[in-house]
Amino acid sequence: MSSEVTTGDEVHSDRTSVSEPLSDSHQHGMTGSQAWNLYASHFLSTWNIRTYEFTAIIFTAAAYPDTLIASSIRGIVRTLASICFASIVGRWVDHAPHRLKTLWSTISVNRISVISASVLWFFLVSSESATQGSLQSTSSITQDIMFGLILFLEVLETLSASGNMLSMERDFVVTAADPDGQPYDLTHLNSVMRRIDLICKLIAPILISIMVSATSVRIGVFVVGALSTASWGVELICAKRVWDLNPRLRVLKTIGIGDSNTVSQSLPPSSSCHKISRALRRYRQDFENYFSSEVWIPSMSLSFLHISVLTYSATFITFLLNAGFSLDLITIARAAGSVVEISSTVVTPIGVHYLSKTKGHGRIRGVVARVNEDSEDPGVRLLERFPGQQPATETGLERLGLWGISWQLLNLVPVVFALWSLSPDTTTTTSSAIVSRILGPIATQPLLAFTLFFFLSISRLGLWIFDLTTQQLTQTMNPTSQRSSFTGVEYSFVSLFGLAQHIVAIVLHRPEQFKWIALMSLGATAISTVAYAGWVWKMRGHLVHWDRIGKGCKCVKVRLRQVR
Template sequence: MRRENWTDLQRHLHSPSKSYEGYPHLITTNAAGDCFIQCGTGNDSSNCSSIALNVSGSEMPVEEPELEAGMAHDSDGVDMENSSMSETEQVIEPNGMSRSQAFNLYTSHLLSTWNIRQYEFAAIIFTAAAYPDTLTAAAIRGVVRTLASICFSSMVGRWVDQNPNRLKTLLSTISANRLAVIGASILWFFVVEPLNGIPPGAMFRPSLGELPSRLVMKGAMFGLILLLGILQNLSASGNMLSMERDWIVTAASEDGQPYDLTHLNAVMRRIDLICKLVAPILISIIVSAMGTRIGVLAVGATSMMSWGIEIFCAKKVWTRNPKLNARKLVSGRVEHENVIPNIPSRTKWRQVSRALHRYGQDFKNYFSSQVWPASLALTMLHLSALSYEATFITFLLSVGFSLDLITVARAAGSIVEISSTIVTPFGVQYLGKARNHGHLHGEVRAGEESETALLRNESPDLKGRTETGLERLGLWGISWQLLNLVPVILAVWSLSSSIPEASLPHLVSRLLSTITSQPLLAFVLFFFLSISRLGLWVYDLTTQQLTQTMTSSARRSSFTGVENSFISSFELVQHLVAIILNRPEQFKWIALMGWTAVALSTVIYASWVWRMRGHLVHWERLGKSCECIKIRLDR
């Protein structure tokens, strides 16, 4: 359809009478009674876009033909998958997300997350079983995964953004992840048993001519496992991006409804944290009770059995939700951004240059977003080793804490993390009730007018209220983490036996002298570290929703892909520092570096909130409170 005709049609659609006279050939209906106004005629759908009208007459998003330029029209795969389902069998529920949709969405995400978390931990066990006398294999695997994430996370996010069919994107990530895990499980089955007769560490330090053939075969299979691990890691990242940055943002109900974005984010993160806690425990029990090879078979079988169920549940949600059904808008500027002039075609240099240009463009788009300071502050938290991860657990074991105590503390910390998914929705709702709250997206919000609206019982802007609640709760969350890590730092310093007390500041020495007893020291260390996790995950959840709502939908996943690249980079820095400062008495410097990173993140986020809201503290309210207290005291 020509541009002027398209504009004319839009004018008809937005007219109060909703008259469609003059466009009878553009109107079709489906079994649910929804109207579709499309610009194509006959069998020619090359320039077709549509608007879906539900039974109440409200419009779905409009897709202009110009924006469809460069969009892939290869949805035949999804059409074939749904060919057995007639139009009358597709029950579309137009009024937001229903309970059945949410159940299927949670089920699909649960199975995906369970398989991802299970394989992440199981691969560590399998590597240790295959190469029991050296840490080299585990180090190689960790470095390869981290570097792959740094290099390719933004590309995965861009792919999710540019694929117009949401179902096809999600199913591709599910299938790629399952194939990678099943293929790796087959290889792990032959690799996990250590080779007899090989000296400890010899598999990584022999000369080429002295390598036994079985060792060469085992090394080759381990190399294939590393490649499949990269595919598994990137497909898992793509699955999370597609689900958390596209599906739930698109399918969520309006703010204040039962299945709004805040609620969906909290439940999805709760599923993730529960799987992160339970899946490693279960696979550890299986390996301990039945052997490593049975554990390998369990991982592969779980992935195989859940594959079909995940796809079925995802299709169920996609079929019933008209927002997910609609083809995603892909900005026509994407192709122009990736064009590099003055480079000869059909050369490898052109391909490399285009890839580097796109990679750089992803970072440029990231820093052009309004919410990048909050995102960067979140990624910097991964510089901290003050969490129940490998480096910190190794330090605790080296200073004499038992594995049983560490396990109990880690479980308590996980319970606190899960509780953040319950606290966050209520916190956003409560803190979003503030009036006269400065700025919204950098623009001054209404002050007295908003208060007048509240006095008249008029509904305030729900979007503004939600954003206010997210910004304020995020600031509370990261501040909570920062303050509760202070006792943890003091406890870690007191555990460093090589520090003479006289070398510390007098105040610090007095504080450390009060927590030198082992029971009290353990309580201070584990209690405050565990409750600090509440602030971390509250901040994580609020920042996730801010990036979901304040980032362009055409770049939402690529934005998160760059964010994941920063996360992997900071984790790599943390591991490199741990390699350099590898003695237990030197861990205090790693801990101090982590606390400093949290403090810097707090400053960055607070400055961003101040710019967005115009203030951090209601000084006028504090003044009024002081006046009230003074009046009461006078009485």
């Protein structure tokens, strides 16, 4: 279906015409049937993405058992692909007029890449050279060719997975959601979708590990490919049902042509230089739009947290194993952390509802609540669908997000102290000697392990509350035409900071140096907290209701006097 293109003054008239059927559709809100089909489609996508994400690590280790080179190359290629192309995928999602076709495309590309990669993995792990672990055998050239094709397919899988998340979370869900306060409003849908993602992240690796351990890696490859094939059609049908039953999803998006298409007019339109110049200009424009957005600071704060190793990541687990913790204990702690993460999807809607009761705080609240729906300001489009309801919800999101990231920071402090006590001290510095004196007595007791894992696990509650609130803020405080491209740039920064984490771990690779990495991770979390708090202060004009605290103190004093 051809895309609609508007320029100049036509954008306003087209936006008005597009929003007309939306008001009619309010009486036909999202039903339980639509929601369950939406959840089913997202579950199948997430399950397949999480399953392949984990099993590919097992397949790489089975094909190249005596070296970490293949695993490192694979991780670098996937990370670089996300850094370079995530924003381009986001722009494509924003500019594609047909929502269902866009979602179908991401699903189909992801399934084709996984199925094709599974075929190659099947032959790669079955080869005699892979079984023997000899990279210098006569078939090593064939292995390298197959592995190179797998890397190409994994780039497609990574980008299509990002496109699927962008299309679903930044377009499909936002458009289909009911007004605030309804059973299927945006806060509720976001929480359930994230709950599905976290459950898949927890269960998929466990089940696939049990299956591979009970059978073989070849059977695991076959099962991954078979699951992707079997779920492909079901996922498409579920998405189609949601699209059929929701009038808002069927409205085509309009595309405004800006300066991004008017580049290098002196060059022939068909020349390679013109195409490269246009691509680079669009890429730069995505980053300019990101930093000009009102909500880029929360997004950057969330992205910057990915530089921290204070999470149940491969780097942290490797350190724990070297420090003498058993794999069983680590697995139990990681499972507990996952349960806490899932609980954040229950806490967030309740917290947003409670903290949204405060109205009219901050400069943005007062302005947005009074603007006309037909204003030309792009920021006003946030209220196009449900005017007058968003400001209170945004207040709750901002306040709960601050509580979340502050909770994470406070609970990571004892984690860092425990790690300083745990890490071998080969250098005699004053600070490390003081920490050793304070924490030395508990180093040989179960209290150390409890402190480390308990506070690390409950810190995950704050992280995912902050993640959920920031996600909804970026969904609602960005223009419709920039939601996915904004998140694509965010994904690029997430991958960049994740890469920086691995580089730091390579530089400070000795076990006794891990405490410095932990301290830097705590500093990164503190920087994110301060940056987000400053943004909330800018939005609301304050962080704490000192007047309410004063009233509370007066009430306490009065009651104490009465008791006396």
